[in-house]
Amino acid sequence: MTVPFINVIRGQEIPEAPLNVRTPVVRIPIWMAVAWWCLRGLGRLVRGYIRHWWLTLPLTGLGWLYLEHGAFTLATVVVAVALVATVWALSHRPSWLRLGWWPVKARIRLWQYRRVWHPAMATARLAVTWDTHTVLPILKKVRCGAGIDEVTVRIVSGQTPDDFALASERLAHTFGVRQVKVTPGRRPDTITLTLLRGDPLATLVEPLPVPFVPDFTALPLGRREDGRPLTLRLFGTQILVAGATDAGKGSVIWSTVRAVAGGIRAGLVEVWAFDPKGGMELAIGRPLFARFACDDYTAMADMLEEAVATMRRRTGRLRGLTRQHIPTVDEPLILIIVDELAALTAYLTDRQLKERIKNALGVLLSQGRAVGVHVLACLQDPRKEVLPFRNLFPTRIALRLAEDKEVDLVLNDGSRDRGALCDQIPKSLPGVAYLLLDGDPTPMRVRFSYLSDADIRAMATEYGRLRLTEGSAA
Ligand SMILES: Nc1ncnc2c1ncn2[C@@H]1O[C@H](COP(=O)(O)OP(=O)(O)OP(=O)(O)O)[C@@H](O)[C@H]1O
Incomplete structure (x- = not known):
């Protein structure tokens, strides 16, 4: 049923302007108006x-x-x-970028973002309408870096960082950038939008300088997608690396070995290497390893049980004294590297041996990290039956994966929805991976540094405790 807007009585004429509203007019002299303008x-x-x-x-x-x-x-x-700027840029590029170019660029970008801020917020549905008012998030500051803009935004009361995360794809298209990432700001009412323009991961990451004494809370391993160095904490963690064939698992292993190479030479770190694929990946760096096994599965089980015994001795000694073992020459940090975990835990046919290995690995993974026994294990197939230990690895790195379903199996549930598109990493970018850093639920895209065979040989010669004599370790 339609209801008439006004009560119409048949035959009655409705006046054209039933309400006659007239704005009061105040007359002011022209000079006053011109002066005001x-x-x-x-x-x-x-x-x-x-x-x-x-x-x-x-x-x-x-x-x-x-x-x-x-x-x-x-x-x-x-x-x-112009001459001074050119000389500065050519002679010391990092300081020129940080103090010269990026601050200027940030000013220009702030002006550019301000121009489109209102329509961008409105179309991304981030403008809040309350009563008759429309309130916009406030654009506070812009900082520029290599291929990124960091935009600090004061959010409107009632908004959360998640509201912006949900609109991140819209924002990326609106601002014409590759991706927009949202992180909570320093104050509870601010957020940081990281707008990724170029891709700093498109080019190869050269081997990084070897720290003289490794900082086990921040090992330098590669580059992050925001252009910053990728550092990883080894203290207090175990690391799982998953990736399809040729995804670049080797680069994760060798970047890590390079980051601790100074400690290997000083005797603060012992690397125990397991290469069940016949030594194809790891044998080239043999002088860097205190223990090495490639064919003999019984030797591998013995080595793991020996690591468990070492771990138990340390636990007994350190109990009540400290909660984190500090590596010394007498009691070095042990880093167990397994090139293909499934070869030890799933594909092995000898059931008794498999049980020994599984039990030892389970104990090491659950109790080893406080006493300086760490595991870095690689895996090709992250299906559940191959990965009974997933939750014992606090740090998980997902390189290119064959299927989208595998992403959440390796990283946390929901990681793919939050942007870890491991199944879409192109084959042309080996060494690119997603991982969760410092408890941040938003996955970070990174690329590990690549060491060629020559780089590995040179590193083994310089930092290996076993010296190479005519091709074999002595
Ligand atoms: N970080 C990297 N940067 C550039 N290229 C890389 C990187 N990592 C690996 N590659 C290239 O990709 C190829 C495959 O790498 P790698 O052998 O490490 O893969 P993988 O995952 O260990 O493979 P598989 O499962 O077969 O052992 C290497 O030959 C190398 O040329």
Whole structure:
């Protein structure tokens, strides 16, 4: 049923303007209106001048130079500044970027984002309408880095960082960037939008410098997608690496060995290497390893049980004294590297041997990290039946995977929805992976540094405790 807007009585004429509203008119002289417009315009100019001081002050300086000293002096100063900037950029690029170029770029970007901020927030449905008001999140600050912009935003009351995370794809398209990541800001009412423009992971990551004494809370392993160095904490953790064939599991192993190589030479670190695929991956770095097994599964079970015995001795000694073992030459950190975990826990046909290995691994993974016995295990097939130990690995790294379902099996449940697209990593980017850093639920895309066979040989010669004599370890 339709209800008439007003009660219409047949035959009655409705006046065209039933309510006659008239705005009161106040007459002011024209000079007063012109003065008001001028004052307002001047106020805006001053505000703009102060707000964009980074542009207006240099322009004022240049203008003053031109007026006081003429065009020649102005050109000389401009050329001199350009020359100094070029020399600085060429001689020390990092400081030039940090102190010179990125702050200038951040100013320009802040201005660019401000221009489109209102429509961007409205179309991404991040503008909050309450009563008759519409309130926008406030764009506070922009910081630029290599291929990224970090935008600090004050959110509106009632909004959460998750509201922005849900709109991140819309924001990426709106701002014309590859991806937008959302993290909580320093204050509870702010968030940081990281806008990823280029891809710093598209190029190979060269081997990183070897720390003289490794910092086991931040081992340098590669590069993050925000252009920062990728560092990983080894203390207090066990590491699982999953990746399809040729995904680059080797680069995770060798980056880690390189990061602790200084400790190997000093005797603070012992690497025990297990290469069940016949030594194809790890044998090349043999002098770096205190223990090495590649064919003999009985020897592998013995080695793991020996690690358990060492672990138990340390636990007995350290109980009540400390909660974290500090590596020394007498009691080094033991890093057990397994190139293919499934070969030990799933594919092995000798059931008795398999049980021994599984039991020893279970004990090491659950109790070893506090007493300096750590495991870095690689896996090709992350299906559940192959991976009974997943939850014993606090740090999990997912390289390229064959199927989308495998992502949540390796990382936490829901990781793929939060952006860990491991199944979409192209084959042309080996060594690219996703991992969860420092308890942040948003997966970080990273690339591990790549060591060629020559790099590994050189590292083994320089840092290995076993010296190579005519090709074999002595
Ligand atoms: N971080 C990296 N950067 C660039 N190239 C890499 C990187 N890691 C590996 N590669 C290239 O990819 C190839 C395969 O790498 P790798 O052998 O480490 O893979 P994998 O996952 O161990 O494979 P598999 O499961 O067969 O042992 C290497 O030959 C190397 O050329």
